[in-house]
Amino acid sequence: MYDIHCHILPGIDDGAQDMEEALQMAEMAVEAGTKVIVATPHCNVPHFYRNYKGEWYYKLMEKFRKALAENDIKITILPGMEVFSTEELPSLICEDKIIMLNNGCSLLMEFGFDDEPDYISYIIQKIIDLKVKPVIAHVERYECIQNNPDIIAEWKKMGCAIQVNKDSFLGLHGIYAEEVAYTLLENEFISVLASDAHGVRYRTPNMMEIEQVLYAQYGEKKIHSLLYENARILCRSRQ
Numbered sequence: 085m086y087d088i089h090c091h092i093l094p095g096i097d098d099g100a101q102d103m104e105e106a107l108q109m110a111e112m113a114v115e116a117g118t119k120v121i122v123a124t125p126h127c128n129v130p131h132f133y134r135n136y137k138g139e140w141y142y143k144l145m146e147k148f149r150k151a152l153a154e155n156d157i158k159i160t161i162l163p164g165m166e167v168f169s170t171e172e173l174p175s176l177i178c179e180d181k182i183i184m185l186n187n188g189c190s191l192l193m194e195f196g197f198d199d200e201p202d203y204i205s206y207i208i209q210k211i212i213d214l215k216v217k218p219v220i221a222h223v224e225r226y227e228c229i230q231n232n233p234d235i236i237a238e239w240k241k242m243g244c245a246i247q248v249n250k251d252s253f254l255g256l257h258g259i260y261a262e263e264v265a266y267t268l269l270e271n272e273f274i275s276v277l278a279s280d281a282h283g284v285r286y287r288t289p290n291m292m293e294i295e296q297v298l299y300a301q302y303g304e305k306k307i308h309s310l311l312y313e314n315a316r317i318l319c320r321s322r323q
């Protein structure tokens with residue numbers, strides 16, 4: 085499996101708090117069958133995290149990869165970030181302050197849970213105009229989607245990929261997120277599933293939980309692309 089949304093880099097946001105926890109998360113992911121994780125710390129969250137692209141990011145990633153090798157944990161870690169989508173995002177991209185998924189052409193973007201759909205569409209269009217493919221994070225948690233899941237059809241038509249959290253299918257983000265996650269799946273609106281893991285106790289990287297649940301309900305054929313192929317395509321690097 086691929087996991088394109090995971091707060092596994094140690095000590096820089098509300099995910100893994102230190103190297104020990106990051107290694108525990110990686111071990112759990114390996115046991116669940118995950119082969120590739122994109123490390124996506126929060127970025128550009130007003131009043132909380134800046135975490136813009138810089139040498140510090142790649143140094144931390146190298147330190148983490150080295151610790152993984154020293155502990156014989158076999159998993160590929162790719163660069164990325166989960167960027168909070170503000171009016172400034174287009175200029176931040178132009179200033180090369182944002183890391184795309186595996187330095188490719190796709191960007192994991194989150195919005196405020198109560199953002200208006202027209203505002204979200206407006207920002208999405210500005211990003212698409214820069215030839216970047218938006219991957220909209222955990223759409224099932226947004227109020228506008230819980231009220232009207234059909235908005236997703238418009239975002240897909242614009243060229244977005246749609247990411248849903250595995251925990252939503254398990255009811256861990258509440259009943260509304262759970263219901264809309266299943267609605268989106270049944271309407272073929274989801275491009276990719278991911279863990280959005282923050283630790284090893286709650287919001288974990290154990291993707292096997294969702295793989296088993298959804299394979300049993302929908303069959304391997306329907307779910308496989310959401311855990312493997314679509315995610316792999318979004319991680320293509322720019323070459």
Ligand SMILES: [Fe+2]
Binds near residue numbers: 089091166280
């Ligand atoms: Fe996240």
